[in-house]
Amino acid sequence: MTDTSSPAVQAPPTAEERDRWLRKAQTLSDALPFMRQFAGQTVVVKYGGHAMGDAALAEQFASDIVLLNQVGIEPVVVHGGGPQIKKMLERLKIQSEFIDGLRVTDKATVDIVEMVLAGSINAEIVTAINRAGGFAVGLSGKDGNLIKARKLRRTKRDPDSSIETVLDLGFVGEPTDVNTHVLAQFEQSDVIPVIAPIGYGEDGETYNINADTAAGAVASAMNATRLLMLTDVPGVLDKDKNLIPEMTVEQARRLMNDGTISGGMIPKVETCLQAVESGVEAAVIMDGRVPHSVLLELFTPHGAGTLIRLDKN
Numbered sequence: 001m002t003d004t005s006s007p008a009v010q011a012p013p014t015a016e017e018r019d020r021w022l023r024k025a026q027t028l029s030d031a032l033p034f035m036r037q038f039a040g041q042t043v044v045v046k047y048g049g050h051a052m053g054d055a056a057l058a059e060q061f062a063s064d065i066v067l068l069n070q071v072g073i074e075p076v077v078v079h080g081g082g083p084q085i086k087k088m089l090e091r092l093k094i095q096s097e098f099i100d101g102l103r104v105t106d107k108a109t110v111d112i113v114e115m116v117l118a119g120s121i122n123a124e125i126v127t128a129i130n131r132a133g134g135f136a137v138g139l140s141g142k143d144g145n146l147i148k149a150r151k152l153r154r155t156k157r158d159p160d161s162s163i164e165t166v167l168d169l170g171f172v173g174e175p176t177d178v179n180t181h182v183l184a185q186f187e188q189s190d191v192i193p194v195i196a197p198i199g200y201g202e203d204g205e206t207y208n209i210n211a212d213t214a215a216g217a218v219a220s221a222m223n224a225t226r227l228l229m230l231t232d233v234p235g236v237l238d239k240d241k242n243l244i245p246e247m248t249v250e251q252a253r254r255l256m257n258d259g260t261i262s263g264g265m266i267p268k269v270e271t272c273l274q275a276v277e278s279g280v281e282a283a284v285i286m287d288g289r290v291p292h293s294v295l296l297e298l299f300t301p302h303g304a305g306t307l308i309r310l311d312k313n
């Protein structure tokens, strides 16, 4: 049947609107070489608890992850949730202390950590990605034997006596094996894995793994092209608090030795170093609170944050 209704009368675009659309089209076109560079490659994105705070940003993050998948990249999300765990432990009046940036985790704490990470936060991220048009699947490191872990052994040396003491962090785990077979099922598909940093032990223990460490282990095992660490600072800052856009493994070691890199940044940088030393092309520490930071990093020539690679060539 012929459509006899009159066509909707549309006002022609103003010069300003046309300019805006042209700029958008140009941005897309400029991104093409980067999309081609990363197509078919695995990009592991560590989504830190501090980077998750804001609802609008969380929506943008989810839609950026869907976009990566849409242009043929294989995104794998590994998330944290430190601030959210803190809140729940406070509500339950369970004390928690940190040693070297790691939460000392007794049995009661590991149950809460698992509930918060593999339960609520994981489901929130999966829902956000699916609402943005993707197909996310939530996994804990226990699913499909994804992350095997053992008790982390930490020692502390007394600077005066040089005596070394073993620190007991309880159920804090270090990954010993990542089952790539499980993640390989999602490659070349539209399914996006979202992983909570919980490990399983040989004897059925549950381990609390620092999310940076878990993301690094996944990136290395998957031979990822990029490991993106989303945090709440612009990247690694120098002594004058200026952002260091790029550094080699050697430079990073120097900055850790001279104290420029300290606190929570140490395990983050160490994870990046381990990742690039085990074959990940580059790792980036960047501000997850900047809108579309993942797209800026991957699809623009200037990137975002601090890029760490083996050497500058």
Ligand SMILES: Nc1ncnc2c1ncn2[C@@H]1O[C@H](COP(=O)(O)OP(=O)(O)O)[C@@H](O)[C@H]1O
Binding pocket: 048, 049, 050, 051, 080, 082, 101, 212, 230, 231, 232, 233, 235, 236, 237, 238, 260, 261, 262, 263, 264, 265, 266, 268
């Ligand atoms: N050189 C440095 N550049 C940037 N941040 C640094 C540096 N040295 C120490 N930091 C600290 O590291 C923190 C990031 O680590 P952390 O709080 O553990 O992040 P997340 O919770 O996202 O894993 C920053 O907020 C900052 O206080």
Ligand SMILES: CC(=O)N[C@@H](CCC(=O)OP(=O)(O)O)C(=O)O
Binding pocket: 047, 048, 049, 050, 079, 080, 081, 082, 083, 085, 101, 102, 103, 113, 172, 173, 197, 208, 209, 210, 211, 212
């Ligand atoms: C052992 C250890 O410290 N585990 C972390 C796991 C969550 C995490 O790392 O979250 P962020 O990335 O948001 O900091 C914790 O219990 O807080």
